[in-house]
Structure formats: structure tokens, C-alpha cells
Amino acid sequence: xxxxxxxxxxxxxxxxxxxxxxxxxxxxxxxxxxxxxxxxxxxxxxxxxxxxxxxxxxxxxxxxxxxxxxxxxxxxxxxxxxxxxxxxxxxxxxxxxxxxxxxxxxxxxxxxxxxxxxxxxxxxxxxxxxxxxxxxxxxxxxxxxxxxxxxxxxxxxxxxxxxxxxxxxxxxxxxxxxxxxxxxxxxxxxxxxxxxxxxxxxxxxxxxxxxxxxxxxxxxxxxxxxxxxxxxxxxxxxxxxxxxxxxxx
Amino acid sequence: xxxxxxxxxxxxxxxxxxxxxxxxxxxxxxxxxxxxxxxxxxxxxxxxxxxxxxxxxxxxxxxxxxxxxxxxxxxxxxxxxxxxxxxxxxxxxxxxxxxxxxxxxxxxxxxxxxxxxxxxxxxxxxxxxxxxxxxxxxxxxxxxxxxxxxxxxxxxxxxxxxxxxxxxxxxxxxxxxxxxxxxxxxxxxxxxxxxxxxxxxxxxxxxxxxxxxxxxxxxxxxxxxxxxxxxxxxxxxxxxxxxxxxxxxxxxxxxxxxxxxxxxxxxxxxxxxxxxxxxxxxxxxxxxxxxxxxxxxxxxxxxxxxxxxxxxxxxxxxxxxxxxxxxxxxxxxxxxxxxxxxxxxxxxxxxxxxxxxxxxxxxxxxxxxxxxxxxxxxxxxxxxxxxxxxxxxxxxxxxxxxxxxxxxxxxxxxxxxxxxxxxxxxxxxxxxxxxxxxxxxxxxxxxxxxxxxxxxxxxxxxxxx
Ligand SMILES: Nc1ncnc2c1ncn2[C@@H]1O[C@H](COP(=O)(O)OP(=O)(O)OP(=O)(O)O)[C@@H](O)[C@H]1O
Ligand SMILES: [Mg+2]
Numbered sequence: 001x002x003x004x005x006x007x008x009x010x011x012x013x014x015x016x017x018x019x020x021x022x023x024x025x026x027x028x029x030x031x032x033x034x035x036x037x038x039x040x041x042x043x044x045x046x047x048x049x050x051x052x053x054x055x056x057x058x059x060x061x062x063x064x065x066x067x068x069x070x071x072x073x074x075x076x077x078x079x080x081x082x083x084x085x086x087x088x089x090x091x092x093x094x095x096x097x098x099x100x101x102x103x104x105x106x107x108x109x110x111x112x113x114x115x116x117x118x119x120x121x122x123x124x125x126x127x128x129x130x131x132x133x134x135x136x137x138x139x140x141x142x143x144x145x146x147x148x149x150x151x152x153x154x155x156x157x158x159x160x161x162x163x164x165x166x167x168x169x170x171x172x173x174x175x176x177x178x179x180x181x182x183x184x185x186x187x188x189x190x191x192x193x194x195x196x197x198x199x200x201x202x203x204x205x206x207x208x209x210x211x212x213x214x215x216x217x218x219x220x221x222x223x224x225x226x227x228x229x230x231x232x233x234x235x236x237x238x239x240x241x242x243x244x245x246x247x248x249x
Numbered sequence: 250x251x252x253x254x255x256x257x258x259x260x261x262x263x264x265x266x267x268x269x270x271x272x273x274x275x276x277x278x279x280x281x282x283x284x285x286x287x288x289x290x291x292x293x294x295x296x297x298x299x300x301x302x303x304x305x306x307x308x309x310x311x312x313x314x315x316x317x318x319x320x321x322x323x324x325x326x327x328x329x330x331x332x333x334x335x336x337x338x339x340x341x342x343x344x345x346x347x348x349x350x351x352x353x354x355x356x357x358x359x360x361x362x363x364x365x366x367x368x369x370x371x372x373x374x375x376x377x378x379x380x381x382x383x384x385x386x387x388x389x390x391x392x393x394x395x396x397x398x399x400x401x402x403x404x405x406x407x408x409x410x411x412x413x414x415x416x417x418x419x420x421x422x423x424x425x426x427x428x429x430x431x432x433x434x435x436x437x438x439x440x441x442x443x444x445x446x447x448x449x450x451x452x453x454x455x456x457x458x459x460x461x462x463x464x465x466x467x468x469x470x471x472x473x474x475x476x477x478x479x480x481x482x483x484x485x486x487x488x489x490x491x492x493x494x495x496x497x498x499x500x501x502x503x504x505x506x507x508x509x510x511x512x513x514x515x516x517x518x519x520x521x522x523x524x525x526x527x528x529x530x531x532x533x534x535x536x537x538x539x540x541x542x543x544x545x546x547x548x549x550x551x552x553x554x555x556x557x558x559x560x561x562x563x564x565x566x567x568x569x570x571x572x573x574x575x576x577x578x579x580x581x582x583x584x585x586x587x588x589x590x591x592x593x594x595x596x597x598x599x600x601x602x603x604x605x606x607x608x609x610x611x612x613x614x615x616x617x618x619x620x621x622x623x624x625x626x627x628x629x630x631x632x633x634x635x636x637x638x639x640x641x642x643x644x645x646x647x648x649x650x651x652x653x654x655x656x657x658x659x660x661x662x663x664x665x666x667x668x669x670x671x672x673x674x675x676x677x678x679x680x681x682x683x684x685x686x687x688x689x690x691x692x693x694x695x696x697x698x699x700x701x702x703x704x705x706x707x708x709x710x711x712x713x714x
Contacts, residue, residue: 048668052660076670088665092683092690098666101679106670141683158669 001026002166002197007058009046016042018222019058024215026063027194031208031233032201034219035241040201041085043219044170047199048082049075062166076102077109079165083155083172085201090142095154098142099124103161127160131187148175156187167191167198173207185210205233220244262299264320266292269426272323277429278383287394291425294397298419310603310635311545311574317517321489323429324458326358331451331483339451339481341707343700344509349447349477352376356452357429357460364432373440379431379463390433393465393495396523397421398549400609401580418547420519424461424493431463434476438469438499445475445505445694450492453513457487464494468502475505475694480520481540482513493521498530500554505693507535508546509701514569516541521549528554528583535692536575537701538565539708544573552579552586552614562591562691564701566708567600567632574603581614584644590621593688595681596632607639610647617647625655626684678709 002024009017016039024030034040046053047060049072060068067075090098104114115123128135131153143151152172159167169188173181188211192198200211208216208230216232217224218241225244226232258266269292278284300317301308331353337345350372353363359378369376382390398418432448452460468474476496482488490512498504510518518541526532538544550559565573579588594602604623625634638651658680666676685705692698 048664050664050668052664071673072664072667073670073672073676076668082668084665088662090662090665090680090683092686093679098669098679101675102666102669102671105672105675109670162670 001063003061005059007060008056009042009053010056011053016222017046020223022217022224024197024199026197028214029192029198029200029211030215030217031213032199032217032219033203033233033236038219039222040219041170044082044168044201047168048072048080073105076162077106081159081162081164081167083159083169085170087143087151087155089144091144093142095138095140095142099158099161102158106162124161127157131157132183133157149177149180152176153180153184156184160187160191165196167196169198170201171203173202173204181207182210205237208233218244258299259314261317261320265423266296268320268323277380278386281384281386283386283391284383288426291422294417295419295422295426298417298422301419307576307605311572316543321457321459321487323427324357324452324460326356331355331363335483336449336451339483340449340479340511341704343703344479347445347447347477347696347700349445350442352432352446352448354431354448354450354462357462359430359432372442373437374442375435377433379428379433382433390465394425398521400578401551401582420491421493421521424463424491424521427461428463429461433465436468436472436474439471440469441473442475445477447477447479450478450480451483452490453485453488454483455485458485459489461491466496468499468504470499471501472499473503477507477509477697479509480518481511482516486515488512488516490516491519495523497525498527498532500527501529503531505533507692507697509537510540510544512540514542518544520545521547524550526550526552526554526557526559529556530554532559533693534561536563538573539704542571546575548577550579550588552581552583555583555585558587560589560691562688563593564685564688565594565602566685566705567594567602568597569600571600577606579606579608579619581610581617581619584613584615584617587618591688591691592623593685594625594634595628595685596625596634597628599631601633604636607641608649610642610644610649612643615644615646617644617649619649621651623653626681627655627657681709682706
């Protein structure tokens with residue numbers, strides 16, 4: 001279970017999260033929607049441990065354990081995964097090398113046997129295939145020259161390889177064409193399980209047709225201002241965010 | 250002999266003159282009048298120039314006169330056996346075990362018993378000792394030995410000679426005057442070797458010494474050569490090295506050329522590459538600098554034939570107070586040639602990297618395409634990178650450009666890697682490797698590229714699988 005209590009965070013003296021509360025029971029998928037600039041990505045980064053953001057108050061517990069004191073790699077080892085809104089390009093690091101380094105680091109930290117290179121290749125090929133990622137792409141430097149959609153698919157590939165227990169997806173649907181959206185959503189749904197919690201940040205109700213959430217939360221000005229079931233997303237599609245003091249979406 | 254009187258001479262400058270006076274009768278080629286003359290001319294050049302200092306433009310960031318305290322005595326070849334274990338210790342197993350034709354120059358002397366002279370002969374290449382060659386100097390090598398490093402072109406604008414430090418070079422002069430050994434390698438027309446030729450230089454087993462060697466390579470028309478030069482110490486207490494490599498690439502030849510410098514912490518490494526490229530040559534050069542207290546890599550390239558493509562890259566990995574300077578002069582004398590330089594330095598602690606590249610395009614060298622890039626990754630506050638590109642273009646239809654960057658590890662990239670479970674030290678190392686990797690990618694031959702990728706990982710203290 002993810003329990004966020006009274007979370008305050010700031011960047012360069014500017015407070016962005018202003019007392020955010022959110023609970024996601026194990027096995028549930030929750031969606032967060034909200035106007036641009038309301039702090040959704042900030043929340044995602046804070047969960048993953050980005051040091052640019054300073055947490056000034058509050059707590060974040062994952063399965064009862066405070067994660068705010070952990071380094072990003074330790075959080076990854078305990079099961080936190082963030083699919084980035086803007087995945088980074090790293091020239092000079094082959095995607096395959098990166099994937100193997102990450103997976104083996106996490107396996108080691110979890111006390112599991114590291115994969116041998118052939119074992120790993122086999123696992124990657126299978127998962128890449130499911131996400132319709134051309135294995136040739138994995139030889140290229142990480143995300144360099146990948147299209148927007150390819151980058152997002154690569155994020156989901158990483159997610160499925162790292163087998164996290166808390167998946168945070170920050171606008172994974174943006175930039176995807178209709179077919180890619182379906183493939184990515186299927187990839188995400190395949191990871192849905194009663195042991196895994198997911199937080200899906202999105203602007204579009206359409207994604208939630210594929211990944212049907214247990215709860216939907218509206219975030220505005222650094223706080224969760226309203227929560228409801230999957231129908232809330234449909235309602236927002238109609239009304240926009242005006243009632244939350246935000247700009248119309 | 251008569252040396253011009255100079256008023257101020259530092260102690261070391263005088264010591265070098267004295268050592269020539271004491272040695273010149275015993276140096277190889279002393280019985281050959283042409284060689285003896287070339288040597289004394291070179292010493293006179295040196296005597297009038299002195300050691301380079303920071304007021305000479307090309308040595309602005311590397312004040313050799315101030316940095317060199319004393320001249321170490323010339324190494325005395327002991328002829329003692331050198332086994333594989335010792336070579337591995339000096340170069341590291343990755344480089345020492347590269348599959349190659351081996352040439353060993355130890356303690357300033359060509360070691361035929363450790364060199365694959367016969368195997369090279371069977372493969373169509375002629376390998377000789379430099380000392381032996383100097384006794385009966387072949388005509389074609391005379392002009393090579395007379396090279397001073399002076400800029401050949403670019404005076405169209407009627408500037409004073411040597412204003413940009415491209416006058417005769419004192420380090421080249423010292424090499425000519427004092428060289429004791431080395432090798433001469435010739436590939437006939439159309440000869441293509443099945444393995445690289447690895448010229449291993451080993452020096453400095455005990456007391457501090459200086460070692461002055463030369464490697465001369467001449468390739469025939471359409472020949473193809475992979476040449477690796479490596480430099481290591483033998484665990485001694487100090488080394489001053491002056492190593493010079495001359496390559497004359499015949500028309501249509503293809504040369505892959507790499508220098509690997511891994512000397513001990515106290516070593517001073519002065520290196521000169523003098524490259525003369527004829528028409529339609531493909532030349533791909535690389536320098537890996539990873540050892541010594543001071544390394545100066547001078548690279549001079551002359552384009553003498555049309556349609557030639559030269560690609561040069563360098564990676565310098567430095568820490569503590571290491572200082573490495575790569576200074577290039579690239580002269581396009583003829584049209585339709587391409588030159589590329591990519592320099593990368595990883596600078597930790599208080600190390601300092603220098604990259605200077607001057608591209609000269611003579612009036613006739615139309616359609617020249619010349620680009621250079623110098624980049625440094627600073628791993629500490631105390632590290633410093635100095636770079637100075639220079640373009641002197643006298644032709645009007647050319648494409649030339651340069652760029653430089655210097656910065657620290659990108660924290661956003663670091664976070665991305667850490668968020669995927671990679672611990673910070675490993676994530677940093679991966680980013681450094683990625684940075685260096687862009688230069689290493691320029692090495693065409695996979696075993697060599699893998700070996701240097703491994704050396705880089707060793708330097709960073711990471712395990713490769
Ligand atoms: N490095 C930074 N420096 C200053 N302000 C920042 C920085 N990063 C984010 N912000 C500000 O924090 C606020 C929240 O940004 P955040 O990216 O979390 O919003 P978001 O809800 O994800 O928006 P979007 O829907 O556009 O992705 C914005 O006002 C943004 O300008
Ligand atoms: Mg966002």
C-alpha cells in the first residue's frame with residue numbers, strides 16, 4: 001500500500017506540492033488528472049527520489065516503509081518505478097547495456113541471481129516482442145533518435161523488465177498513436193496484479209478506457225482536490241478543471 | 250662543435266646540450282656523415298630554440314621549461330630478457346595480449362629477438378632496427394630525418410615565420426639529435442597485413458632515465474596497415490620520453506593508427522606524430538592518454554595528395570595532477586581532402602587537459618572539409634580544460650568548423666539511471682564511459698576498441714561483463 005501524507009515539496013524556493021494526501025491500496029490502479037502545472041510530474045519525481053525537489057514536510061510510505069530517506073536506486077530496488085514523461089537520451093550507452101545493467105543491479109539488490117548475458121537476451125527479446133519493439137533498436141544508444149512513441153514503449157519495456165511493485169506512469173500515453181496506445185496499455189494491463197499498485201498520470205480519458213482505474217483523483221495547485229471512481233474521468237472530460245480554480249484543460 | 254651562444258639557458262637546457270656533446274660519437278649512425286650532420290644541425294636548432302615555454306603560442310598551456318627540472322641521463326640498454334609477464338604488467342593484459350605482429354623497443358633499443366621480424370617479412374612487410382638503418386641511410390629517409398616540424402604553408406598572408414608556434418620544433422630537434430633506437434617499417438605496394446603491427450615501447454626499470462626513440466613507417470601504393478604504438482614503464486623511478494613517429498602514407502593506402510600511453514605516474518611523455526598523406530589515403534588515427542605526470546602529444550598532418558580523408562580522435566583520462574596536452578597542426582596543401590578531429594578528456598581531481606588544433610587551408614586547397622571538436626568532462630572542481638581552435642583559411646571554397654564543450658556529469662541523466670536501480674557510482678561510471686565511448690567508437694577494429702573500453706572501465710573501477 002502507498003500512503004502519502006501531507007506531502008510538501010519545493011523546487012528552487014517555489015512550493016509545488018502543498019500538503020498532498022493519497023492512498024493507493026495494494027493491487028489497485030489509481031489515475032491522477034489535473035491542469036498543467038498542478039504538480040503531477042513533481043509528485044512522480046518526488047516518489048522516485050529526484051533530489052532537485054526538496055521535501056519539506058510529510059511522509060511517503062510504501063508497504064509500511066518510509067521511502068523519502070532512500071536513494072533513487074534503493075527505491076527502485078524496493079519496487080518503485082517511474083515511467084518518465086520525458087525519457088532521457090543518453091548517447092554512448094547502448095540501450096541493451098543500460099537494460100542489463102539496470103536489471104542486474106536491481107536483481108542483486110533484491111538478493112536474486114544476476115542474469116547471464118544469454119539469459120538476459122532471451123528475456124528482453126520476449127518482452128520487446130510483446131511491446132512490438134524492434135530488437136535492432138536496442139542496439140542503439142538509449143533513446144537517442146527514438147521517436148516519441150518509441151521512447152514511451154521503451155519505458156514500458158523497462159518497467160516490465162524491472163518488475164516493480166509500484167508503477168508510476170507520467171503521461172505515458174502522450175505522443176502515442178492509436179495503435180501504440182493500445183500496445184502500451186496492454187503492456188501495462190499485463191503487469192496489473194493484486195501485488196502491484198499503479199499510479200497513472202494522464203490528461204486523456206481515452207487511456208482510462210484501456211487501463212480502467214479503481215479510483216481517479218484530481219490534482220490542482222499541489223493537492224488532491226477531488227477523488228472518485230472511473231466515471232470522474234468522464235465527467236472531467238465534459239467540465240474541465242474550471243471548478244478547481246485551474247485553467248480549462 | 251660550435252653552438253651559438255645564448256645568454257640565458259636553464260640548467261636542463263644546458264644538460265641536454267652536454268649530453269649530446271658527450272654522446273654524439275657513440276650514437277647510432279655516427280659513422281654516417283649525413284646522419285652525423287643531421288644530428289648536429291638538429292642540436293644547433295635546439296640550442297637556438299631552447300625548451301618550449303608558455304610564451305610560445307603552441308606551448309601556451311604547457312610550459313615545458315618551467316615543468317622540467319633536470320634532464321635524466323639517457324637510458325643504457327641492458328639487453329636483459331623481457332618476458333610476457335613484464336609486458337603485461339606495463340601495458341595491462343588487455344593491451345598486451347592484442348593479437349598482433351609484435352615489435353619491441355625496450356630501453357631505447359630495438360629488440361629483434363622480441364620482435365616478429367621474420368613473420369612480418371613473410372607477410373610482405375620489412376621491419377628493421379632504426380640504429381641499423383642509420384648506419385646506411387637509404388635515400389628516401391634523408392628528407393624524413395630533416396623534418397623540423399615547421400609549418401609548410403599558410404604564409405600567403407606574409408606573416409612572420411613561427412608566429413603561431415609553427416616554426417621548427419625543439420622537441421623534434423632533440424629527437425633527431427639524440428635518438429638511440431626505434432624501428433623502420435615498410436609495406437610494399439598493395440601489401441595488406443592480416444593482423445595489426447603492435448610496437449611496444451618499454452622503458453625505465455630503475456633509476457630515472459630519458460629515452461629517445463623514433464618509428465618510421467612508409468606504406469606503398471594501395472597498402473593497408475593497422476599500427477598500434479603503446480608506451481609503458483617498467484616500474485622505474487622516473488622517465489622522460491621523447492618518441493617520434495613518422496608515417497608516409499602512399500597513394501590509396503589505408504592506415505589505422507593508434508597510440509596507447511600508459512606510463513607510470515612520474516613519467517614525462519613527449520610525443521610527435523608527423524604524418525604525410527598522399528592521394529586517396531584513408532587514415533584513421535587515435536590517441537589514448539592515460540598515464541604519466543605530463544604528456545604532450547603533437548600531431549602534424551600534411552595533406553599532400555587529393556581525395557584523402559583523415560579522421561583523428563583522442564581520449565585523455567586524467568586524475569591527480571596529471572597534465573596532458575594534445576596539439577595539432579593540420580595542413581591542407583591540396584584540394585578535396587577531409588580532416589576530422591574529435592578530442593575527449595575526462596578530468597578528475599586537479600588534472601588538466603589541453604586541446605589545440607590548428608587547421609590551415611592553403612590557397613590551392615579548395616573544397617577542403619575540415620571539422621574539429623574538443624570536449625571535456627570535468628569530474629571535480631579542481632580540474633581544468635583549455636582548448637584553442639585555430640583556422641587559417643586561404644582558399645575560398647571550403648567547409649571548416651570547430652566546436653568545444655566543457656561540463657560536468659548531467660544530473661538529470663544520472664537521476665534517470667539511478668531511478669532504474671543503478672547505484673550512483675556505477676551510474677556515474679556509465680556516463681563517463683558513454684562520453685569516452687563516443688571517441689572510442691571511432692576505432693575501426695573491434696578487438697582494439699574492446700581493449701580500450703576495458704582499460705577505461707578499469708580506470709573507472711567498474712566491472713565489465
Ligand atoms: N526546475 C524548476 N524550476 C522552477 N519551477 C519548476 C521547475 N520544475 C517544475 N517547476 C514548476 O512546478 C510546477 C509544477 O510542474 P509539474 O511539472 O509538476 O506540473 P504537471 O502537473 O506535471 O504539468 P503538465 O501537465 O504540464 O505535465 C509548474 O509551475 C512548473 O513550472
Ligand atoms: Mg507533467
